[in-house]
Amino acid sequence: MKVLVVDDNPDLARSSALLLELEGHDARVAETGREAVAAAAEFRPEAVLLDLRLPDLPGAEVARHVRAELGRAVVILGVSGLDPEDRPPAEAELFDRHLVKPLDLTDFGRLVGEVRRAAATP
Numbered sequence: 001m002k003v004l005v006v007d008d009n010p011d012l013a014r015s016s017a018l019l020l021e022l023e024g025h026d027a028r029v030a031e032t033g034r035e036a037v038a039a040a041a042e043f044r045p046e047a048v049l050l051d052l053r054l055p056d057l058p059g060a061e062v063a064r065h066v067r068a069e070l071g072r073a074v075v076i077l078g079v080s081g082l083d084p085e086d087r088p089p090a091e092a093e094l095f096d097r098h099l100v101k102p103l104d105l106t107d108f109g110r111l112v113g114e115v116r117r118a119a120a121t122p
């Protein structure tokens with residue numbers, strides 16, 4: 001699966017991408033919101049791991065751009081150190097699921113599959 005990892009912590013972004021590649025995914029990294037928007041348009045990922053707090057654009061704004069470019073076909077996973085209940089409700093609709101750091105990416109494909117199946121269920 002093509003995965004875009006977006007995080008302003010370069011070590012975390014690269015290590016997450018490396019773990020995903022070890023699982024067989026094609027992973028790219030973006031460290032800012034603007035890089036993420038450009039990378040999503042060019043790379044056309046199937047899934048995005050998107051840090052909610054970026055230095056230049058909020059994660060919700062990046063998610064809006066990615067949705068406008070790729071629609072509902074892309075799975076957007078919001079990533080934060082905050083508990084999901086602490087996030088604004090308006091943001092929740094932009095993301096397919098929220099994950100709390102630190103991430104466990106060893107079963108990433110299963111997680112994306114669950115999100116896709118849930119979205120397909122009426």
